[in-house]
Amino acid sequence: MKKISLLGATGSIGVQTLDVIEQHPEQFRLTAISFGKNMEKGLEIIHKFEPEVIAVQKKEDADRLRLKLGNSFRIVFGEEGLIEAAAATEADIVVSAVMGSVGLLPTIHAIKAGKDIAIANKETLVTAGHIVMELAEKHGVRILPVDSEHSAIFQCLNGENPKQIERLILTASGGSFRDYTRSQLADVTVDQALNHPNWSMGAKITIDSATMMNKGLEVIEAHWLFNIPYSKIDVILHKESIIHSMVEYKDGSTLAHLGNPDMRVPIQYALTYPDRLELPSSKRLNLWELSKLHFGKMDQERFRCLKLAYIAGEKGGTMTTAMNAANEEAVQLFLDRKIPFLRIEDIIEKAMEQHEFIQRPTLEEIQAIDRLTRQYVQSLLN
Template sequence: MKYISLLGATGSIGRQTLDVIRQHPTEFRLVSMSFGRNVKEGLKAIEEFQPSYVAVQNKEVFDQIRPVVPSNITLNYGPEALIEAAAFEKATILVNAVIGSVGLLPTLQAIKEKKDIAIANKETLVTAGHIVTAAAKENNVNLIPVDSEHSAIFQALQGERHKNIERLIVTASGGSFRDKTRDELKDVTVKQALNHPNWSMGAKITIDSATMMNKGLEVIEAHWLFDLPYDKIDVLLHKESIIHSMVEFHDGSVMAQLGTPDMRVPIQYALTYPDRLPLNTERLNLAKLGQLHFKEADLKRFRCLHFAYESGKIGGTMPTVLNAANEVAVQAFLTDAISFLTIEDLIEEALSKHNVIHNPSLDDIIQVDAETRKYVQSLIS
């Protein structure tokens, strides 16, 4: 039995994690969870799984649900509650499925408490990869990727030696606007951007997929997860999202992990690693598919991907700025405050103004994150 803390229980990854737990009640038990403002879904999860600890985003939600949450369940709210949920004493593994850099401090606390980490919150590694990976190593904690691309690489590397890796090939669907030129992106709407062709994801990740920032963040995450330089991490457009990523070895062999686009597969593997369990999911039928398509990722077309590579190579606090600026810009687009292409402009402006701190402390990262958000918001206002 594995005892699970789940941050972001009502989000896309969170709901699919609950489905994995639901399918294997003798293998997994949810002991701690958090959610934001989706009270309806949050209460359904509490009723079904009866966790011992629940953290919610704010006092408003807390006051709303306290009368209906059983008294034997500890309920709290705010950033400290999120940290407590992540490092809950009964938990053996944390599934971090929150969106944004808010996931950083809870992850670090869970690592300190010797919890294995199933990481779906890529911003944690983007903003503070050197701190998180060092902490995991120091505490002998497994850092297991949940993103389909990193899970694919992780699976392909089982039984392999790191010294034999030639490069990682991270695949990308290309998002909602993969077939549009830059001129055609000028007047695209939020509704169009949220219409992802392959995956069902939350709003922020879907917009990141449309700008290809999501893939840029994944490149930085791959750098930290697999300890490889950026010139050994490539991005390949693959519109069907069947090959989730590949590893090329220096003898020319290429190992790929394939499957239908179902996030429950990498979620479950992260929970069962190094074992596997059956999963009720659509099986891959290559004969029915007939063919798969691939195309090089054009860094001039996908500027956010270019920003991510450059930020990662510079290192220090530059990826922190990249992530913070993107989060603010995406939220502004989702509320119709800016146009789609302005997301890129705001990120570029924030990056160009930043004086990099090399080998930053956690306090440095938190400060730079806050300053960047304030600066980008001022540009929008």
Template sequence: MKRISILGSTGSIGTQTLDIAAFHPERFRVEALAAGTNVDLLAEQANRFRPRLVSVATKELADKLTGMIPEGIRVLYGDEGVREVAAGNDADVVVSAMVGSAGCEPTLAAIDAGKAIALANKETLVAAGAVVTARARRRGVPLIPVDSEHSAIFQSLNGSRIDDVLALTLTASGGSFRDRGRDELADVTVADALKHPNWSMGAKVTIDSATMANKGLEVIEARWLFDVDYDRIRVLVHPESIIHSYVEFYDKSIIAQLGQPDMRVPIQYALTFPDRPLSPASSLDLAALGKLTFRPMDFERYPMIRLAYEAGRAGGTATAVFNAANEIAVARFLAEDIPFQRIESIVESTLAKHDVVAATDLGAIREADAWARDVAKSC
């Protein structure tokens, strides 16, 4: 039986991970759960799965939670609690599903503790890819992708040599506004942006999908996960989200991974790799689907994807700045402080002001992250 802990158990990835654990009770034991402020849902999870440890954001929430769950479950809070869920328990695999750069340091703590990482927190590699991958190599810790696109690449490679790969292509749904031109975006609302046509995701990821920042983050993540340069990473708009991504080899063969847009499939694969047990997802009926459509990525329509490539090629702290500025800009949009298209200009302006330095240690990354947040808040 595999023991798992989840960083971000009340979010979209966390709840679907627990769906998998419930579907395969003979395979998984839930060891520890970390959440933010959703105490009611965390209490439900703790009562159902009986982890040995849970953590929430604050002491006040921890005190409230203690009276809602069975005796014997340790209740912690804050940074210490998250670190304990990541590293201070008997879990074999840590599902890193916290939203944003907050997931970076607990993921590193899990790596240092020798835990296998099921990585759903793309910002960890975006902000600190060099540090994280180097540390994982030293510890012999696998980084298994959970994002549907990176899982598809991982599955399509299937042990092939990266030197035989001509290109990795990440597919993109196009997000909530894929059928609108830029001149139709001036007055879109938060509610409009949160209506993703294919996937059920959290608010931040859904907004990132609408701006294409999410795909930009995935491009940067792919560079570190698969050790390829940016010239070999491509993006293709695929509205149906059936081909989750594909690999083209130098012999011009293409291997793709297809399936319903259901995150439980890549989550389960990350937890059971290399096994493929029965999944709770529904089967894909290609005959009923009839056709798949594609269109090239438009870097003018989606400037955030252009900015992500530019930040990635600049290297160093540029990607941490891209991520931090985007997090602030998205939060401001969700709070209805700025219009939708202002997200892009805040990120571009912040990147333009940044003097890139090497990102070989966490100190430089933290400093760049904090600087970018201050600039993005003041725009």
């Protein structure tokens, strides 16, 4: 029986993780959850899974929950609460599925407490990859990828000597506006941007897919997870999201991981690694449909956010922290209909240029750059 702490239980990855847990009641037990504001969904999860620890964002929500549920649960809140749900429980593994760099501190505390991490929250690795990976090595814990591309690469790397890798090839669907020219992007709406062609995901990552920043974050995520230089990480367009990513080896062999787009597959693999379990709900691939797959060359001038992510990744240090914080703020501004779509990339570029760069930042310096960058982005609107 594997005990799981699930951060971001009410979100897209959170709900699909619960579905995996429900399909294997004899294998998994949910010991802790966190969620933000969605009390209705949160209560539904609490009644169904009865986790011992519940972390919410706000004190008022924690008070409301205590009134409703009595003393049978440990109800905590805020940053401290999130850390408690991640680190101070019996869990063997923490699924990090919150949105944004708020996932960093709980992940660090969970690693220090010796928990394996199933990481969906890519912003944690983008903002502080060197700290997270070094800590994981020091404490002997596994950082297991949940992101579909990274799970694919992880499976293609299984048992291979990393020295034999020629390059990693991440596939990108192209997002909601893949067939638009740059001039057509000028007046796209939030509702159009939220309409991803292949995946049903949270709002922030869906906008990231539309700007191609999602692939940029994933390039940086791959760099940290697999310790591969940026010069050996490529991105290609692949409309159908059937090939989730590939690894090309020195001898010219390319290994690919295929499957219908269903996040429950990589979520479950991270929970069961190195074993596999049946997943009755997963739809099998129809191999004769593969003749309909499409591939295209990535154009970094059309998708400027991807270019910015390569620049930030190569520079390293706090450049990826600033890029990530600016992206989180800019995407929220777009979702709030305060800026047009194309302003997102302008804001990120400006924030990267103006921030005071540190080559090897401490955790405190990363937190400071994250905070200052967000303030800078807000100041651009005044």
